[in-house]
Amino acid sequence: MxxxxxxxxxxxxxxxxxxxxxxxxxxxxxxxxxxxxxxxxxxxxxxxxxxxxxxxxxxxxxxxxxxxxxxxxxxxxxxxxxxxxxxxxxxxxxxxxxxxxxxxxxxxxxxxxxxxxxxxxxxxxxxxxxxxxxxxxxxxxxxxxxxxxxxxxRYWREAAYSDPLTGIANRRAVFEQAEHEIDRAHRHHRPLSLLVLDIDHFKTINTQYGHAQGDEALRQFTQGCVDLLRDTDFMGRIGGEEFVVLLPETDQVGAQHLGARVVEAIPTLDVPGMNHGHRMTVSIGAATLLEHEGFEELLRRADDALSSAKRSGRNRLRLGER
Structure with missing residues (x-):
C-alpha cells in the first residue's frame, strides 16, 4: 500500500x-x-x-x-x-x-x-x-x-478636457473644475472670483487677416493671460473668443487687480502677421463668489459685467453686482 x-x-x-x-x-x-x-x-x-x-x-x-x-x-x-x-x-x-x-x-x-x-x-x-x-x-x-x-x-483624457487650439481647458473641464473649487470655497469659507474675458472685435481680425491668423491671435492671447496667472489659477476657453479664469483664494480686490493687468497687457502683444497698428484688446467681467452661490449664478454675474464693459466702450474691466 x-x-x-x-x-x-x-x-x-x-x-x-x-x-x-x-x-x-x-x-x-x-x-x-x-x-x-x-x-x-x-x-x-x-x-x-x-x-x-x-x-x-x-x-x-x-x-x-x-x-x-x-x-x-x-x-x-x-x-x-x-x-x-x-x-x-x-x-x-x-x-x-x-x-x-x-x-x-x-x-x-x-x-x-x-x-x-x-x-x-x-x-x-x-x-x-x-x-x-x-x-x-x-x-x-x-x-x-x-x-x-x-x-x-492620456491622449484621449487630454483631448476630452483641453481645447485643441490653445492647449488650455475646454468648456467641460472649466465647469467641472469650477464646481470643485466652489464647493471647496464654500466648505472652508474662502474667497473665490471669476473673470470672463472676450477679445474685442475678434471677427474683424478673422475677416481682415484670415482664420489662420485669427487662430494665432487666440494662442497669443492665451499665452499673454497665462503669463500673468498664478499656479493655482485656472484658465479655460468656453467659446470662440470667450475665456474664463477661475481665481481661488481671491477676493474682489484681487480679481480687479489681475483683470486690470490683463487689460493693460493684451494690447502690448505683438501677434506675427498682424499690422503693427492693429492691437488686440479685451473686455473683462469680474465677479466674486457669494454665500450659497453656484457656478451658474457666478458666471451669469460675471457675464453681465462683461456686457457692461462692452457697452462702456470695450478694452476695460467691469465688476459684477453683488
Missing part, C-alpha cells in the same frame, strides 16, 4: 515538474519579460522579454533582490504583491512606473541607452508557482509594458 502511495506521489510530483518545465520553456519565448521571485524578493530566474523594443535584458538581476535592483518605492510595492500572492494563493496585479535606467543592477550599456531614459508603465502580475525547485516559496512575476496604452489613455 505504501509503495502505491509513494508511486502515486512521485508521479504527481513528476507531472507538476513537467508542467513547470513546459511553462518555463514557453515563457522564454514570450515577448513580455517574466521573473521567478521568492518571498524575500530574490530574482531566482529571468525569462522571456523577446520583444527587445519594449524590454531590456534582465539576466543580470538573477541572484539579487528587488531592493538591490529597483528604486525603494517600486521595490516595496512589488514585494508587497509577491507576498500577498503567496499568502492568498491568487494572482495579484499592480501597475507601476519605472525608468529602466534606474534599475541599478543592469549593465551601464543598457541603462545609458536613450530609449530607457523615460518613465515607462508596467503591469505586474504575480502568480504563485508551486513545486518550483527553490528553498523558499516563489511566484511568477510577469511584467507587461503598458506604456503605449497609458499614452493613448
Amino acid at each position: 505504501d509503495d502505491i502511495q509513494d508511486s502515486t506521489q512521485a508521479a504527481t510530483i513528476a507531472a507538476l515538474q513537467t508542467e513547470r518545465d513546459q511553462l518555463l520553456t514557453l515563457l522564454k519565448a514570450l515577448p513580455d519579460i517574466s521573473f521567478v521571485l521568492d518571498e524575500d524578493g530574490l530574482y531566482v530566474k529571468v525569462l522571456g522579454g523577446a520583444n527587445e523594443a519594449m524590454y531590456a535584458n534582465g539576466k543580470s538581476l538573477e541572484g539579487h533582490t528587488l531592493s538591490n535592483a529597483l528604486p525603494p518605492a517600486v521595490a516595496e510595492t512589488c514585494l508587497t504583491h509577491v507576498r500577498k500572492a503567496l499568502h492568498t494563493g491568487e494572482m495579484q496585479t499592480v501597475e507601476y512606473q519605472l525608468r529602466v535606467a534606474d534599475v541599478s543592477l543592469l549593465p551601464s550599456v543598457i541603462r545609458d541607452c536613450d530609449q530607457y531614459q523615460t518613465e515607462q508603465w508596467f503591469e505586474g502580475r504575480a502568480l504563485p508557482l508551486p513545486s518550483y525547485n527553490h528553498p523558499k516559496p516563489v511566484v511568477l512575476w510577469v511584467a507587461i509594458n503598458v506604456t503605449p496604452r497609458k499614452q493613448l489613455e
Whole structure:
C-alpha cells in the first residue's frame, strides 16, 4: 500500500515538474519579460522579454533582490504583491512606473541607452508557482509594458478636457473644475472670483487677416493671460473668443487687480502677421463668489459685467453686482 502511495506521489510530483518545465520553456519565448521571485524578493530566474523594443535584458538581476535592483518605492510595492500572492494563493496585479535606467543592477550599456531614459508603465502580475525547485516559496512575476496604452489613455483624457487650439481647458473641464473649487470655497469659507474675458472685435481680425491668423491671435492671447496667472489659477476657453479664469483664494480686490493687468497687457502683444497698428484688446467681467452661490449664478454675474464693459466702450474691466 505504501509503495502505491509513494508511486502515486512521485508521479504527481513528476507531472507538476513537467508542467513547470513546459511553462518555463514557453515563457522564454514570450515577448513580455517574466521573473521567478521568492518571498524575500530574490530574482531566482529571468525569462522571456523577446520583444527587445519594449524590454531590456534582465539576466543580470538573477541572484539579487528587488531592493538591490529597483528604486525603494517600486521595490516595496512589488514585494508587497509577491507576498500577498503567496499568502492568498491568487494572482495579484499592480501597475507601476519605472525608468529602466534606474534599475541599478543592469549593465551601464543598457541603462545609458536613450530609449530607457523615460518613465515607462508596467503591469505586474504575480502568480504563485508551486513545486518550483527553490528553498523558499516563489511566484511568477510577469511584467507587461503598458506604456503605449497609458499614452493613448492620456491622449484621449487630454483631448476630452483641453481645447485643441490653445492647449488650455475646454468648456467641460472649466465647469467641472469650477464646481470643485466652489464647493471647496464654500466648505472652508474662502474667497473665490471669476473673470470672463472676450477679445474685442475678434471677427474683424478673422475677416481682415484670415482664420489662420485669427487662430494665432487666440494662442497669443492665451499665452499673454497665462503669463500673468498664478499656479493655482485656472484658465479655460468656453467659446470662440470667450475665456474664463477661475481665481481661488481671491477676493474682489484681487480679481480687479489681475483683470486690470490683463487689460493693460493684451494690447502690448505683438501677434506675427498682424499690422503693427492693429492691437488686440479685451473686455473683462469680474465677479466674486457669494454665500450659497453656484457656478451658474457666478458666471451669469460675471457675464453681465462683461456686457457692461462692452457697452462702456470695450478694452476695460467691469465688476459684477453683488
